[in-house]
Amino acid sequence: MNRVVVTGLGVVSSIGIGASAFWEHLLQGRSGFSPVESFDTSKYHVHLGGEVKGFSPEDYVSELDPASVGRSSLFAIAASRLALEDSELDLSSLDLSRAGVSAGTTSGEPNEIERFDDSRLAGELESAGPGILTRYPCHHIPAYVAAELGFGGRNIMLPAACAAGTYAISHAYDLLRSGKADLMLAGGADSFSRITYSGFAQLKAIAPERCQPFDLNRQGMIPAEGSAMLVLEPKDRAVARGARIYAEIAGYGLASDAYHMTGGHPEEEGSVRAMTHALRESGVAADEVSYISAHGTGTPTNDLHETRAVKMVFGEAAYRVPISSVKSMIGHTMGAASAIESAVCALAAYHDRIPPTMNLTDPDPECDLDYVPNEARDLRVDVAMNNAYAFGGVNASLVLRKFRG
Amino acid sequence: MSSVPRSVVITGVGVVSSLGDSPAGVHDALALGRYGFGPVSLFEVSGIDSPVVAEMSRFDPKVYMGTGNLRPLDRICQLTISAAHLALVASGWTQEMRVEHGVGLVLGTMFSGAGTIGRFDHIGISKGPRFVKPLDFANTVINAATGQASIWHHLRGINSTVATGSSSGLSAIAYATDLIRNGVASALVVGGAEELSLESLFGFHRAGLLSSSGAEGAVPFGAARDGLVLGEGAGLLVLEEREAAASRGANILAEVTGHASSFDVARGGCAERATASMSQAIDQALEDAGLTPNELDFVSASANGGRLADRCEGEAILQSLGESVPVTAIKSMLGETLGAGGPIQVIAALESLRTGLLPGIRGLTRVDEEIPLKGVSDRACEIEGCRALINSFGLDGNACAVVVERT
Numbered sequence: 011m012n013r014v015v016v017t018g019l020g021v022v023s024s025i026g027i028g029a030s031a032f033w034e035h036l037l038q039g040r041s042g043f044s045p046v047e048s049f050d051t052s053k054y055h056v057h058l059g060g061e062v063k064g065f066s067p068e069d070y071v072s073e074l075d076p077a078s079v080g081r082s083s084l085f086a087i088a089a090s091r092l093a094l095e096d097s098e099l100d101l102s103s104l105d106l107s108r109a110g111v112s113a114g115t116t117s118g119e120p121n122e123i124e125r126f127d128d129s130r131l132a133g134e135l136e137s138a139g140p141g142i143l144t145r146y147p148c149h150h151i152p153a154y155v156a157a158e159l160g161f162g163g164r165n166i167m168l169p170a171a172c173a174a175g176t177y178a179i180s181h182a183y184d185l186l187r188s189g190k191a192d193l194m195l196a197g198g199a200d201s202f203s204r205i206t207y208s209g210f211a212q213l214k215a216i217a218p219e220r221c222q223p224f225d226l227n228r229q230g231m232i233p234a235e236g237s238a239m240l241v242l243e244p245k246d247r248a249v250a251r252g253a254r255i256y257a258e259i260a261g262y263g264l265a266s267d268a269y270h271m272t273g274g275h276p277e278e279e280g281s282v283r284a285m286t287h288a289l290r291e292s293g294v295a296a297d298e299v300s301y302i303s304a305h306g307t308g309t310p311t312n313d314l315h316e317t318r319a320v321k322m323v324f325g326e327a328a329y330r331v332p333i334s335s336v337k338s339m340i341g342h343t344m345g346a347a348s349a350i351e352s353a354v355c356a357l358a359a360y361h362d363r364i365p366p367t368m369n370l371t372d373p374d375p376e377c378d379l380d381y382v383p384n385e386a387r388d389l390r391v392d393v394a395m396n397n398a399y400a401f402g403g404v405n406a407s408l409v410l411r412k413f414r415g
Numbered sequence: 416m417s418s419v420p421r422s423v424v425i426t427g428v429g430v431v432s433s434l435g436d437s438p439a440g441v442h443d444a445l446a447l448g449r450y451g452f453g454p455v456s457l458f459e460v461s462g463i464d465s466p467v468v469a470e471m472s473r474f475d476p477k478v479y480m481g482t483g484n485l486r487p488l489d490r491i492c493q494l495t496i497s498a499a500h501l502a503l504v505a506s507g508w509t510q511e512m513r514v515e516h517g518v519g520l521v522l523g524t525m526f527s528g529a530g531t532i533g534r535f536d537h538i539g540i541s542k543g544p545r546f547v548k549p550l551d552f553a554n555t556v557i558n559a560a561t562g563q564a565s566i567w568h569h570l571r572g573i574n575s576t577v578a579t580g581s582s583s584g585l586s587a588i589a590y591a592t593d594l595i596r597n598g599v600a601s602a603l604v605v606g607g608a609e610e611l612s613l614e615s616l617f618g619f620h621r622a623g624l625l626s627s628s629g630a631e632g633a634v635p636f637g638a639a640r641d642g643l644v645l646g647e648g649a650g651l652l653v654l655e656e657r658e659a660a661a662s663r664g665a666n667i668l669a670e671v672t673g674h675a676s677s678f679d680v681a682r683g684g685c686a687e688r689a690t691a692s693m694s695q696a697i698d699q700a701l702e703d704a705g706l707t708p709n710e711l712d713f714v715s716a717s718a719n720g721g722r723l724a725d726r727c728e729g730e731a732i733l734q735s736l737g738e739s740v741p742v743t744a745i746k747s748m749l750g751e752t753l754g755a756g757g758p759i760q761v762i763a764a765l766e767s768l769r770t771g772l773l774p775g776i777r778g779l780t781r782v783d784e785e786i787p788l789k790g791v792s793d794r795a796c797e798i799e800g801c802r803a804l805i806n807s808f809g810l811d812g813n814a815c816a817v818v819v820e821r822t
Contacts, residue, residue, distance in 0.1 A: 110678070116557070117556065123533060127536045127537055130462075135461050135462030141618075143618025143624075146529075148557055148578050149580045149583065149812075149813065156678055156680060157682050161678075161680065162680050163678065164678070165579065165678040167578040169527075169557035169576045170574070170576060171556045188597060204540075208552075209555060212545070264575070265573070265574075266520070266572060266574035268566050271553035271559070280571070401553060401556045401559070401562060402563075402565070403562055404562065
């Protein structure tokens, strides 16, 4: 079995494009929220979103026609280009038939189905293009990334909703450790959508003013968009080329609640199993974990359930592990979220700094762990765990370790 | 992850299709050359003139789901749950056993619940965002059918959805096979599902991929083929690690001995490269199974009547396996069921191996001269042997091939 390391990071987010801008702004506690511009929110009771501004596809897409590709795919291509640049890989030295793409998403290209619906409602379906076939189905995201980059290896989309990024990274890790690929781009992407926004608005899950995970007055999440792609390589290849190694993938755990489509399990059944399994596979004891990147959406129920689950797995050690939610700054990027948060874990393990949970001013007595309120912290990060939970009762935990040769 | 690859076996299958819901019954219909193409009755068609589809117009979820609450479940969820029910019953996994052992679910789909997503959006824009229903919202995520089926059947293990376009279902089988081989899982319900929707039908129509003459044109490898007939259905299998299956006394139907996936970076823009990519998937699947081409007893082709895709696949079969291998193409009768297609091909192939009868390619009276396959026929023929290759190739990049061996 090969060991697998993270050697490049690409992020597209509302607080920065590129891993270093993103990381710098995350540590500063910047907010990426602004009034929604991509559709009219006057009929909604909420208006904020984490849209990506100032994104120019032509800066990243050279082989394909950007107009023929959906927005989530464009984000994924940009994040992939940025990650490859960050990795300083010389693509000409690689066998691209063994370079693959594994991606996750919640909604794929929801703007494409919206465009189709607009045509239908206007009675102009006859004039609608074939985008519902050539751009909409979610497998196009990794496929367009690979077509842009010439990657002929394994190409797969694992749409596991808001845990999809972790599913995609876990699969890439399996392909690399079993020798089925030499290089994988793995992560997730989603784009801002009135479908997603309407749904969460009806669930009364969107916060009107700020996202404040674990705060007593938290009112919900804020929908957002973006992408993160990670360059993953077998350790030996990365070391041989003198690559900068952010972190090593130590293991993962995936488990299903089989209980409720949109809510967690009352006894945290699946999330506990996912964490426990990830720790066991990684050969890491609970008290060795330095940092947890929370799913931390900011909804009343998620944050409470997540806190309980961490206590069940970590026992007394739960009070000593710093936990933070970057969703307090960038919102919930759906299928990109757990990929972005995996990148956060890799950056934390590399820089020995952890980002804060912003807007946490009034602690909830039932959420009584260390959530790194409002200020980034210097901390030696030997082991980082990323937790993600999703519609469908999906739970995923990923463990990354500081690279030690 | 264990270091010695483990053997992966099939211990039960379930299918719901336009040709019925029992593997033997579906296979009988295929061997007789039956098909059920007709107009759309499920939804109002706009933007397309009288399309012909392979619809499951008589599908009744209550047969498989009893008195359970069907209200939160859209069509693809019901198709998935029904086929999974049949597979679980056939494999002998009771609810208690499933909960105890943490059996997982891996589902391939191309369009997922596009019809539900479209209806949800339609209400939001026509009536206003305050009129959309939270119950429907749960089904707008692409993994909705996987989540709903895991809840219905108490599947607590890995819950993964796989999308690689029209090969999604066979890719799910390949993905699940690796999870078991690598020791990440020991028992999984795996396969694919697809519902007919205006969204998918319109997409294929607009791209010029639907047959303009229905059954007459949708003849795989046929000289006069002019496109596909879109269909729907679900096919699910129970995959298990061989020793664990044997120790619980399971009935082992077959082994998944090899698989491979390839990706064409030109995404169908160049016929030669598409053919090479498909040929690579076949070669590597055989290599993974440790077989030479002449040890294969037949091929279940992905071909659906598409002009270019069928030619590329035919050439790939010729290049990798030669002209005489027996080839069937059951989409001539079931239609192109996208994510459900590959798993239904596997289920039909197991029946062909069991009965020694290979369905013909319906309507294939004249083979395209550019695809000189000798092992094709419009009639069922007798075969001997135990090994089949299943192809699931999309023209937009992904090709997946799986080898199964009847035990």
